[in-house]
Amino acid sequence: MSDKQKTKPHRVVFVKGEHQWRFEWQDGEELGTVQVITEIAQSSETDFDWFDAAMVCHEMSKMSTKAA
Numbered sequence: 001m002s003d004k005q006k007t008k009p010h011r012v013v014f015v016k017g018e019h020q021w022r023f024e025w026q027d028g029e030e031l032g033t034v035q036v037i038t039e040i041a042q043s044s045e046t047d048f049d050w051f052d053a054a055m056v057c058h059e060m061s062k063m064s065t066k067a068a
Contacts (some may be wrong), residue, residue, distance in 0.1 A: 012059045016052060023056060030060060 007026060014021045014032070025033040034057055040046060041053035 010060070010063050012056050012063075014052060014056050016047065016050075018046075019047065021048060023060070025060075030064060033060065 009024045011022065011024045014023070017053050023033055023037065037056055038052045040048050041050050
């Protein structure tokens with residue numbers, strides 16, 4: 001069995017109005033995922049704001065705490 005089949009990715013789905021964002025990462029990829037979330041929050045092309053980013057990061061941290 002390959003490593004990808006052994007570990008399921010973590011996933012947060014964030015819904016705001018008609019929009020939906022899906023964030024998926026493996027253990028050890030949290031920093032990169034937070035960087036992507038930051039880029040999305042900085043973008044003026046979406047209605048994903050800093051509060052939304054904080055909520056997603058909070059959910060990520062809860063998942064990491066459970067895994068530890």
